[in-house]
Amino acid sequence: MNSTSLQASKAASQMCTSGHSRRDMHLTSSWSSQLNRRAGAIAPPTLLPLYSSAGTLRYASSGTEQMPESVSTKELVELPDIPEAPMPPAATGLDNMSQQLIDAVNLAGEPSFASIGLGGWSPVGMVQNCMEFVHCTWDIPWWGTIAIGTAIVRTIIFPLVILAQRNSAKMNNNMPQMQLLQMKMTEARQSGNALESARYAQEMMVFMKEKGVNPLKNMIVPLAQAPLFISFFMGLRQMANTPVDSMRDGGLFWFTDLTMADPFYILPVITSATLYLTIEIGTDSARLSAANMNTMKYVLRALPLVIFPFTMNFPAAILTYWACSNFISLGQVALLRVPAVRDYFKIEKLLTHAPSSLPKKKKGFVGGMKESWENMKITKEIEERQRLDEIRFAKAGKGPLVKTYKYDPTKPRTHTDQITSNLEKSSKDK
Structure with missing residues (x-):
């Protein structure tokens, strides 16, 4: 027992001798016990201070079976039980979906994208x-996640591929008439006859409207796919640069690490080859033999070779x-070549x-380049x-009048002038 307990006991004995009731003594003992707890004192577990009717201090066992009869058990105060912690409110709606996503990430044993600075509500973050x-x-x-995401996106834009294929078939079937009008329009423009060139251009517009042909429809798929490609490109590049730890062994075959470039350069070669086939076959746009692709076909054919030095350093995820x-595009064009499928989609x-x-007439690469160069020179001369x-014309309207007659036509002529x-x-x- 420490000094604080002795002081409390003395105070209690003084109050007892001064004629206070047992309830006061019990409150005093309760106060002393609280004071001991605040002071950090630990009382002996088997001794409790008790007071007899005569006011003398004594100690008894803490068990109730050994408690003296002088102390009534009714005077003992029992503290109420500690209430249980309140339950959190149940999550509903968006909170429930977020909690499920957090639980899924926790079950996978990986940190969430939000914790490493990825994700968000931008197009890249949503991807x-x-x-x-x-x-x-x-x-x-x-690797399977990337393939599934690519397949879903390509399936969504598949109706646009069908629209481009319909337009490409119409342009191919009406190619002779369109080429004839284009040649006449080019000859009129090169000869400097603007009126004749405008007339042939108007005839071309009327012809394409009657046949339901629009060259811009061939570009609808590349234009729609461009923002999706950019979002996937930037999203996968951020995931590889952060990096996401699970992507280090999330690859397939020889490219197990998706955060690094392919050490064998096989993926860049496959990407360039499939891109060339996609451009040549005309999966997403008109075929290269179409009338509107004659000037750009050589540039598009060289595109896979030009981008190869850049793609060889891209992460394997991209x-x-x-x-x-590219493989999905080739599969779609193979499917659309089946006659039954073309009839179903009205192609x-x-x-x-x-x-x-x-x-x-078809010309080789050199002949096509010469023709393009000659057309550029003629256009520049015109x-x-x-x-x-x-x-x-501006100088003639603003400068002095040029004399074209030997006499002034505004003045009357004399008989001598007439002779x-x-x-x-x-x-x-004579």
Whole structure:
């Protein structure tokens, strides 16, 4: 027993001798016990201070079976039980979905994308969130997650591919008439006959409207796929640069680490080869033999070779998405070549035109480049000629009048002037 307990006991004995009741003594003992707890004192577990009716202090055992009869058990105060902790409110709606996503991430044993600075509500962040959900919910490796995400996106834009294929078939079947009008329009423009060129251009517009042909429809799939490709590209690049630890062994075959470039350069080669086939076959746009692709086909064919030095250093995750997208495109065009499928989607059958029936003859690479260069030179000369004509017209309107007659036509002529002019005219006739 410490000094604080002795002081409390003395105070209690003094109060007892001064004639206080047992309840007061019990309150005093309770106060002393609270004081001991606040002071950090620990009382002996087997001794409790008790007071007899005569006011003398004594100690007894803490057990109730050994408690003296002088102390009544009714005077003991029992503290109420500690209430249980309140239950948190049940999550509903969006909170429930968020909690399920957090639980899935925790079950996968990986940190969430939000904790490492990925995800969000931007297009790139939404792509990352979707891939995280697929990977963590179904425990799919990252290469499978990227392939599934690519397949879903390509399925969504598949109606646009059908629209482009319909337009491409119509352009192929009406190629001779369109090439003829284009040649006439080009010749009129090169000869400087703007009126004739505008007339042929109007005829071309009317013809395409009657046949339901629109060259811009061939570009609808690349334009729709561009923002999706950029979102996937930036999202996967951020995931590889952060990096996401599970992507280090989430690859397949020889490219197990998706955060690093392919050490054998096999993925860049596959990506470039499938891109070339996609451009050549015309999966997402018109075929290269179409009338509107003659000037760009060589540039598009060289594109896979040009981008290869850049793609060889890309992380394997980006090339996995790119190669999957190209393979899906090739599968779609193979499916759309089946006659039954083309009939179901109302795509016209492609007609094969003999080279002799086409106004424009096929030329090689060198011949095509020469023709393009000649057209550029002629176009530049026509523009220079028009510019000079405009300058001369402006000078004629603002400069002094040029004298074109030997006499002033605004003044009356005399008889002598008339005789002189008649003599000059007769001499010229002789």
